[in-house]
Amino acid sequence: MSDVDGPGPEVFGSSGGRILPVGKTVTVEVPASSANLGPGFDALGVALGLYDTITVTVIEAGLQLEVSGEGAGEVPEDASHLVAKAVEAGLRAGGVGAPGVRIACRNAIPHSRGLGSSASAAVGGLVAANGLMDGALSTDHLVQLASEFEGHPDNAAASVLGGVVVSWTERSGDGVRYRAVRMEVDPSIVATVLVPSETSSTAQTRGLLPASVPHEDAAFNASRAALMSVALASHPEHLLAATEDRLHQSYRAPALVGTTEWVARLRDRGLAATVSGAGPTVLVLGTGALPADLRELAERQGWTVLDLGIADGARVVDAG
Structure with a gap:
């Protein structure tokens, strides 16, 4: 367990909005994913039944972070951890702040193996933040935020939407928009x-x-x-x-x-x-x-x- 002191509500999310009460907690499961599926380079993705579990609890101040399972002892246990960044980004997007958070990551998805571990971390942190905010963010918003962490939407969208997804990127003068839809899959596959x-x-x-x-x-x-x-x-x-x-x-x-x-x-x-x-x-x-x-x-x-x-x-x- 790593403890990082922080100055208060400014540490996580928006300091100008609603502040979450100490003790509020949420646990999420986020699946692994595989991208491309052969020909669908940067476009096709599938969510796979292998899960990381993330628990986020609002505490009085600062950041406490613990990682067990895959990546334990290898990934940072401070504010630079991807889940911590995603929790903060999710709270900020919802206009909500927290005086501090405790994050426990129990990882089953192997790292750096092509199974979307980084996308799962981003999605898990965002979905946890959304849970703390009682679902303030839409699914499309979650796909956008998670894909911004990744730089492309295939893995991230699969972990948000589940199943097989078709994803694409739209670029305009207003910036980059990441889009995805889930498709039906034959249940025998x-x-x-x-x-x-x-x-x-x-x-x-x-x-x-x-x-x-x-x-x-x-x-x-x-x-x-x-x-x-x-x-x-x-x-x-x-x-x-x-x-x-x-x-x-x-x-x-x-x-x-x-x-x-x-x-x-x-x-x-x-x-x-x-x-x-x-x-x-x-x-x-x-x-x-x-x-x-x-x-x-x-x-x-x-x-x-x-x-x-x-x-x-x-x-x-x-x-x-």
Whole structure:
């Protein structure tokens, strides 16, 4: 537990609005997410049934922050922690202040593995702040604020809305607006992730992408992204073709050797495998479990194999 003294209501949220009473508390669950899903680079995302739990309590002054589980001892336990920043941003957006807060993060989402841990932290903090404010912020506002932390909406929108989301960015003289809609998914579709022990940097792997791609490749991905919408909604038999990609995975392959090998191995067996976000986790979408021989091989090689449902968005599970 880290304790950081602060000057009072100015520390968290708006000092000019309503001040939350000491003792008010909220606990939220926020799901992991996977972005791209093959062809939907920076556009498609899915919420996965692996959750971080965040409890925020209003205290008399300052900041107390505790992290357990994934990231414990590695992430900061002060005002620079992403959840703390998100709680403050949410309160400020609602025009509400708190004299101080205690934040407890119990993390199950692996960090730097392509499962949206940073987006989940931002969403969790914002949804917790919204819970403290009795739902003052709309879902669209939460998507906007969370995406501002991320710089793009795919993971953040999935963790807010749940399910599979299609997201996009609108730019105008008034700034950047992040938008997303949730789509219906065939209930038979499940997700399996293969999580390696090593980590990956999104900034590093994004830096491997070229500034432009051939028109043929862009057209290829447009067709596959369109097919992905149909496959997810009602025709899962087309998931293998729908998850083909020419925009990003091959360019990132030199930095994701083991991931690339597993994606190819799984696809050779007819399984719709992709790189999860920027990697190094592998995402498999389908209607059945991973074959036993592939699961055993992955586990022998040190991969953690998780069978995850497609999840709903972040939610308040307790409040007082």
